[in-house]
Amino acid sequence: GESGKQADHDHGNQGKKALVIGFSQVGSESSWRTSFSESVKAEAARRGIDLKFSDAQQKQENQIKAIRSFIAQGVDAIVVAPVVETGWKPVLVEAKRAGIPVVIVDRNMALDDDSLFLTRIASDFVEEGRKAARWLMEATGGTCNIVELQGTVGATAAIDRMAGFKEVISAYPDAKIIRSQTGEFTRSKGKEVMEAFLKAEQGGKNICAVWAHNDEMALGAVLAIKEAGLNPGKDILIVSVDAVPDIFKAMADGDTNATVELSPHMGGPAFDAIEAYLSGKRDIPKLITVDGGVYTQETAAEEYAKRKK
Amino acid sequence: MTARPAALQLNKICKSFNRVSVLRSVDLELRAGEIHALLGENGAGKSTLIKVMTGAYSADGGEIILGDKTISPQTPSDAQKLGISTVYQEVNLLPNLSVAHNLYLGREPRRFGCIQWKKIRARATELLKRFDLDINVNEPLSSYSIAVQQLVAIARAVDCSAKVLILDEPTASLDAREVALLFRVMRDLRDSGVAILFVTHFLDQVYEVTDRITILRNGERVGTFATNALPRNELVAHMLGKELHALEHLSHHCPPAGREEDVLLEADSVTIANGVEQLNFKARQGDAIGLAGLLGSGRSEICSMLFGLSHVTSGKVSLAGKEFRPNSPAAAIKKGFALCPEDRKTEGIVDPLSVRENLLLALQAQKGWWRPIRAQQQKALVDEAIRALKIVCSDAEKPIGQLSGGNQQKVILARWLMTKPQIFILDEPTRGIDIGAHAEILELIRKLCAEGMTLIVASSEIEELVAFSNKVIIMRDKKMVGMIEGDAITENSVLSAIATPV
Amino acid sequence: MRTIQLFDSRFLLPVVALALILLTNLILSPEFFHLEFKDGRLYGSLVDVLNRSAPCALLAIGMSLVIATGGIDLSVGAVIAITGAVCANLLNSSIDSISLIVLAGLFVGVVAGAVNGGLVSFFGIQPIVATLVLMVAGRGIAQLINDGQIVTFQNPAFASIGVGSIFGLPSPVVITLGIFLLAQAFVRLTAMGLFIEASGCNPKASSYIGIPVRTIKWSVYVMSGLCAAVAGMIITADIHGADANNAGLWLELDAILAVVLGGASLAGGRFSLPLTLIGVLIIQAMTTTIIMSGIDPKFNLLIKSLIIVTVLLLQSPILRGQIRGFFARKHKAENSAVVESQS
Amino acid sequence: MSARFIPVVVTAVLFLALLIAGSLQFSGFASPRVLLNLLTDNSFLAIMALGMTFVILSGGIDLSVGSVLALSSVLCAILVEKHGWHPLQAIPVVLIAGAAFGAIMGALIHVYKLQPFIVTLAGMFFARGLATVLSEQSIPITHSFFDSVNNFGFSVLGGWIGSATLLLIVVFAFGLWLAHFTRLGGYIYALGGNSTSAALLGVPMGLTTISIYTLSSTLAALSGIVYTFYTASGYALSGVGMELDAIAAVVIGGTLLTGGYGYVLGTLLGVMIMGLIQTWISFHGSLNSWWTKIFIGSLVLAFIIFQRGISAGFGTKKAKI
Numbered sequence A: 001g002e003s004g005k006q007a008d009h010d011h012g013n014q015g016k017k018a019l020v021i022g023f024s025q026v027g028s029e030s031s032w033r034t035s036f037s038e039s040v041k042a043e044a045a046r047r048g049i050d051l052k053f054s055d056a057q058q059k060q061e062n063q064i065k066a067i068r069s070f071i072a073q074g075v076d077a078i079v080v081a082p083v084v085e086t087g088w089k090p091v092l093v094e095a096k097r098a099g100i101p102v103v104i105v106d107r108n109m110a111l112d113d114d115s116l117f118l119t120r121i122a123s124d125f126v127e128e129g130r131k132a133a134r135w136l137m138e139a140t141g142g143t144c145n146i147v148e149l150q151g152t153v154g155a156t157a158a159i160d161r162m163a164g165f166k167e168v169i170s171a172y173p174d175a176k177i178i179r180s181q182t183g184e185f186t187r188s189k190g191k192e193v194m195e196a197f198l199k200a201e202q203g204g205k206n207i208c209a210v211w212a213h214n215d216e217m218a219l220g221a222v223l224a225i226k227e228a229g230l231n232p233g234k235d236i237l238i239v240s241v242d243a244v245p246d247i248f249k250a251m252a253d254g255d256t257n258a259t260v261e262l263s264p265h266m267g268g269p270a271f272d273a274i275e276a277y278l279s280g281k282r283d284i285p286k287l288i289t290v291d292g293g294v295y296t297q298e299t300a301a302e303e304y305a306k307r308k309k
Numbered sequence B: 001m002t003a004r005p006a007a008l009q010l011n012k013i014c015k016s017f018n019r020v021s022v023l024r025s026v027d028l029e030l031r032a033g034e035i036h037a038l039l040g041e042n043g044a045g046k047s048t049l050i051k052v053m054t055g056a057y058s059a060d061g062g063e064i065i066l067g068d069k070t071i072s073p074q075t076p077s078d079a080q081k082l083g084i085s086t087v088y089q090e091v092n093l094l095p096n097l098s099v100a101h102n103l104y105l106g107r108e109p110r111r112f113g114c115i116q117w118k119k120i121r122a123r124a125t126e127l128l129k130r131f132d133l134d135i136n137v138n139e140p141l142s143s144y145s146i147a148v149q150q151l152v153a154i155a156r157a158v159d160c161s162a163k164v165l166i167l168d169e170p171t172a173s174l175d176a177r178e179v180a181l182l183f184r185v186m187r188d189l190r191d192s193g194v195a196i197l198f199v200t201h202f203l204d205q206v207y208e209v210t211d212r213i214t215i216l217r218n219g220e221r222v223g224t225f226a227t228n229a230l231p232r233n234e235l236v237a238h239m240l241g242k243e244l245h246a247l248e249h250l251s252h253h254c255p256p257a258g259r260e261e262d263v264l265l266e267a268d269s270v271t272i273a274n275g276v277e278q279l280n281f282k283a284r285q286g287d288a289i290g291l292a293g294l295l296g297s298g299r300s301e302i303c304s305m306l307f308g309l310s311h312v313t314s315g316k317v318s319l320a321g322k323e324f325r326p327n328s329p330a331a332a333i334k335k336g337f338a339l340c341p342e343d344r345k346t347e348g349i350v351d352p353l354s355v356r357e358n359l360l361l362a363l364q365a366q367k368g369w370w371r372p373i374r375a376q377q378q379k380a381l382v383d384e385a386i387r388a389l390k391i392v393c394s395d396a397e398k399p400i401g402q403l404s405g406g407n408q409q410k411v412i413l414a415r416w417l418m419t420k421p422q423i424f425i426l427d428e429p430t431r432g433i434d435i436g437a438h439a440e441i442l443e444l445i446r447k448l449c450a451e452g453m454t455l456i457v458a459s460s461e462i463e464e465l466v467a468f469s470n471k472v473i474i475m476r477d478k479k480m481v482g483m484i485e486g487d488a489i490t491e492n493s494v495l496s497a498i499a500t501p502v
Numbered sequence C: 001m002r003t004i005q006l007f008d009s010r011f012l013l014p015v016v017a018l019a020l021i022l023l024t025n026l027i028l029s030p031e032f033f034h035l036e037f038k039d040g041r042l043y044g045s046l047v048d049v050l051n052r053s054a055p056c057a058l059l060a061i062g063m064s065l066v067i068a069t070g071g072i073d074l075s076v077g078a079v080i081a082i083t084g085a086v087c088a089n090l091l092n093s094s095i096d097s098i099s100l101i102v103l104a105g106l107f108v109g110v111v112a113g114a115v116n117g118g119l120v121s122f123f124g125i126q127p128i129v130a131t132l133v134l135m136v137a138g139r140g141i142a143q144l145i146n147d148g149q150i151v152t153f154q155n156p157a158f159a160s161i162g163v164g165s166i167f168g169l170p171s172p173v174v175i176t177l178g179i180f181l182l183a184q185a186f187v188r189l190t191a192m193g194l195f196i197e198a199s200g201c202n203p204k205a206s207s208y209i210g211i212p213v214r215t216i217k218w219s220v221y222v223m224s225g226l227c228a229a230v231a232g233m234i235i236t237a238d239i240h241g242a243d244a245n246n247a248g249l250w251l252e253l254d255a256i257l258a259v260v261l262g263g264a265s266l267a268g269g270r271f272s273l274p275l276t277l278i279g280v281l282i283i284q285a286m287t288t289t290i291i292m293s294g295i296d297p298k299f300n301l302l303i304k305s306l307i308i309v310t311v312l313l314l315q316s317p318i319l320r321g322q323i324r325g326f327f328a329r330k331h332k333a334e335n336s337a338v339v340e341s342q343s
Numbered sequence D: 001m002s003a004r005f006i007p008v009v010v011t012a013v014l015f016l017a018l019l020i021a022g023s024l025q026f027s028g029f030a031s032p033r034v035l036l037n038l039l040t041d042n043s044f045l046a047i048m049a050l051g052m053t054f055v056i057l058s059g060g061i062d063l064s065v066g067s068v069l070a071l072s073s074v075l076c077a078i079l080v081e082k083h084g085w086h087p088l089q090a091i092p093v094v095l096i097a098g099a100a101f102g103a104i105m106g107a108l109i110h111v112y113k114l115q116p117f118i119v120t121l122a123g124m125f126f127a128r129g130l131a132t133v134l135s136e137q138s139i140p141i142t143h144s145f146f147d148s149v150n151n152f153g154f155s156v157l158g159g160w161i162g163s164a165t166l167l168l169i170v171v172f173a174f175g176l177w178l179a180h181f182t183r184l185g186g187y188i189y190a191l192g193g194n195s196t197s198a199a200l201l202g203v204p205m206g207l208t209t210i211s212i213y214t215l216s217s218t219l220a221a222l223s224g225i226v227y228t229f230y231t232a233s234g235y236a237l238s239g240v241g242m243e244l245d246a247i248a249a250v251v252i253g254g255t256l257l258t259g260g261y262g263y264v265l266g267t268l269l270g271v272m273i274m275g276l277i278q279t280w281i282s283f284h285g286s287l288n289s290w291w292t293k294i295f296i297g298s299l300v301l302a303f304i305i306f307q308r309g310i311s312a313g314f315g316t317k318k319a320k321i
């Protein structure tokens, strides 16, 4: 009988009853991800939405299961932060059949049919890579031996950030990536890999900059560079993505140089779109971007004061 | 007797393990329609020879001729396909499968790709009837005693045997009734032309059922003889390479004089959780109490209760006047008990560990982990044990699983003797032990009693019980039905007490 | 032949494998063998291999004991995370006695081990599931303590557990060596090692002999928890922060791998701590070599798996037999199928 | 009832108890739709766990299955999308590749007497590594055959029985037949009971070992195909850690890791129980990431302790010597 209940649902009445929204989150693999979850939950609480939160522990099958269970429970709308871009069509078709609108947040989904989702609140990993590269090229004048700390092999964020970065630096003949290894998005792996890079590149003399696919690995690299007796942020520039609070502190201390923000506040626009849709609006744009800027040492101290809890 | 054709012939078989030569150019000729005994001391190489024949081991040299073809079985299943079926020394069946499945594993009747379980069950029940076993063939094998398992193993081998049947100490845990049954089946098979190779340490059985005898000593063949042309003392001399004087002791029965001291262990109308009822006895220091009964009569159950493996539900067991309720082997051991278990393979030896470690484990367990026995002392103790019990073992550092069955048994005995227990429970202590060692162990039991140790011995060999016990508890159907004491203990009296119908 | 026999033959192949992996670097990156003394400590890739292998080595020491009893401990990675979380949070609290914090960390390990051991030896739950529970829940607990964040701290004294140096060597190396020696003494200078092996080989027979099998099984899990706690503190100190999600993630598999590369059987029984350490070094040398080589990281797993299989095959007496047989032609397998399947 | 079936019966009873507890708490928890979802959503895990059941019954373990799932999904996607094969051509190739992979692992285990845990751990690294090398990026599949298979099925009482569920039923029927009505099934149990005895009883050790790992890998590849249909894509990082889920399901289903004891049906129940725990958590909906983990852990723990306690209670009644 749940599907029946869903069909009878009167969208006009949602003011009386609390909206029930299912949110399928990737997991809690990084502190950025946790802030993202917390921000969505806080936003839902502020609006009086009954949020059904489901943690997929980095597994797509768990996300699909969660979405199907949301459908079975007859929620009013579903928000998904997909773990990968592909593989969502079958389950979204099901949601569509049940008449439940779906909002995609954070990563994209590869879908050929626009009608399967209400809107996309997107962060663009390729663009993040480009931004990082542009900043670095500007800071070094286009001459730089870069070492890259990749994210987890095969992760979309890693692949896209790498692609965006490469795209920009390919225009600079004197800039090249001399070493690239995976630091698995973690601080300790980032540190371990950086240690090895430093040794392989004449104690770091060869390295002009570190490009890390996330802040955690950058922070690991800072530790490794310091332990090697060098000065991170000066002897070796460091640029990364995410803009977690810790990186602002590092920037304020002069240890890293720049970070590209990936805004975790995607809950607000998502709920806006859902509420608009349920109250009958139909001309909702298919893509809403939440843009993050590039932060550098200049503003780091005040940003840190703003962001730390 | 006309010379029948050779069914299986072994020529110059050699086998060594890690450069220790175990079989040296052994010949053996097994004729169709004969029962052929393979005899030798513990560690002589009997089981190894058998495993070579069946492809479980590959020979280093020599040839095996079956009928008129040279064969080289690579695995036991090859040998089985060639018509050689075997009962190995330790029960080698699968505890987790049902009895019926064990009997027909690998040769299940099938139809349309499906095993016909009904047919298997019916056949299995039928087959076991030949051995007078009326058990539920659907139950897993592990729910039956080791003796039943042994019978099942024999039944399986008998049922598959086409040309050659090999039995490696099949009678070690059987009592007289089962042995008689087995012999009947063996004779039937012989008469139908099957060649049977039979290993045992019971000389009576050799004379009762076999036609010819091959004797091995230290991995070499001493000779092959017609059974009726070889007197017993000569046979023993061939096996041991010397005359056996201890053999005569067997016939004396000299019950150790029970000291008039306080009762050490007493059971007062005890019922045990595992089903044994009406147990009453008193044991003094230096007593040797025998437990006699047929298979499944509850002898092992008494042993396991005394060792803290199953608990008393009513009645009272007291030790030196105080109530004794052990709830684990460790508790029993603390009170001075020791148990040499019936199932050597799963309850006795600790396999990949070395002979040295196996010997020392019990003593070490008593001292506690923080007081290790020093290397020098270890060596002394181990050397002493190996010497005292004449354990055949090239190197005390080799895994105990590589010792011959009888020598493993000696290691377990030696292990406990080191701890100088007050009460030593022996469940089938001479299982698989050769004639020389057998006499030595009986001698040992008497010596221990004389030194004041109390022994409780469950055994299917009545002669043996008679030889050293000064009290024999008679068990029937899990009930204690009587006790024979002192000079009244004779083979006949015990036998008739066991067999008296209810 | 002589020289080979002089050396304990069980050590030969693992050591050869390790040497081969290290020597690969001679071709790939000669800097690998460069060592220098810098700021009062030895500095170089070889030192890194030792330093980076410390956490895995600690886990593997505990794991060896657990595996010897026929068990397995999947929870050690999670224990690392919990210990890290507890220590990092205490460091940020008003408590400023480092020894108290270290004690608290060790306490976490003991509790975790006691729970695992209790489930295995007193409730009779299969080790892999019993420890799987803590493997899953443990990270949750660590995240709960950390409130989902990476908790960082500024405490040079605690950090020195991970980044300091003792006697010119990185402190993790010295700590691990110390614990290794302690553990080795514990199992080999007492009869503990024998009891552990006996309990693993035949628990039933061992309990009939009077060995307290349950207590022993319980205590090896406690020791494993303790080792994991030390590893957790090293990892936490190393990055000046507790990362509940990633600290020690999948490290339990590396530890198990190391124990097996050291020649132990997962069915329980014989174990050797020194061989386990060589196993750990093989794994870490492999990882460092891959990083130094500059190969595209997408090949990492493929290379790792091929090296593992090669090392395993090298250790297999059967392959050596086959190779010898190939050269000597007239060869017959020394031990038959049955004998080997017993092991 | 034979004592051997107690663990399975206890598991079934506990499954029902969990279901009832859930439906008292949330309306619609025990609806046919949720129950049928349980089958669909866990079909790939169940198929994988079936293969794992045989491996564990034989006393081995197969850690490679999660990676084999990923490898076969990537292979399937590449063949269909990059090379334009029809899925019906690609599927047999993927299954054969899976079988070959398992056969190689089985051969290494048998011939060189290597430990299954380690061989399959290397297999796990290898399969995932190969999948990554084949394609780092996830590959979406657009072939219309996928849609038609996904749309195939019929609805029952508001729930949906799709092709995955039907396949699951067929595969489990096959599993039951294999375990209890073929010689190979007997050999597998025999190997787990005692491999030395099994060899002496004439069980063809090599053939059996290789068959077991071949079967497990083939089923893992099949579950990879089901997963490919489930997600309509191939991705090298899918199924990370799924081997542990499969092992947990098998063990929760009452199979002993030491081998020799257990039932195929128990595994299906084990998978359902794990799925039910997840469903409960998503119905609950207010657990954050860490509480989710703690809850899954606690529920599994509570479950196995219950199971253990109840089975042990039954066990003591039938005293065994």
Ligand SMILES: Nc1ncnc2c1ncn2[C@@H]1O[C@H](COP(=O)(O)OP(=O)(O)OP(=O)(O)O)[C@@H](O)[C@H]1O
Residues within 6 Å of the ligand: B017, B018, B022, B040, B041, B042, B043, B044, B045, B046, B047, B048, B049, B089, B392, B393, B394, B401, B402, B403, B404, B405, B406, B407, B432, B434, C339
């Ligand atoms: N797998 C093995 N590895 C090394 N040595 C072995 C192995 N199997 C047997 N041996 C050795 O071979 C010798 C012969 O053993 P075997 O089991 O054949 O004796 P047996 O005549 O059957 O003795 P028993 O009457 O005690 O059963 C023994 O010394 C034993 O230690």
Ligand SMILES: Nc1ncnc2c1ncn2[C@@H]1O[C@H](COP(=O)(O)OP(=O)(O)OP(=O)(O)O)[C@@H](O)[C@H]1O
Residues within 6 Å of the ligand: B132, B133, B134, B135, B144, B145, B146, B147, B148, B173, B293, B294, B295, B296, B297, B298, B299, B300, B301, B342, B458, B460, D321
């Ligand atoms: N011949 C038989 N037929 C049916 N069941 C039997 C037979 N022999 C033994 N059993 C079963 O095996 C169980 C255990 O017997 P067990 O062998 O332990 O007793 P026991 O008196 O110690 O004999 P022994 O020590 O000679 O083996 C018995 O309770 C009985 O159910």
Ligand SMILES: [Mg+2]
Residues within 6 Å of the ligand: B046, B047, B048, B089, B168, B404, B405, B406
């Ligand atoms: Mg023998």
Ligand SMILES: [Mg+2]
Residues within 6 Å of the ligand: B299, B300, B301, B342, B427, B458
């Ligand atoms: Mg008995």
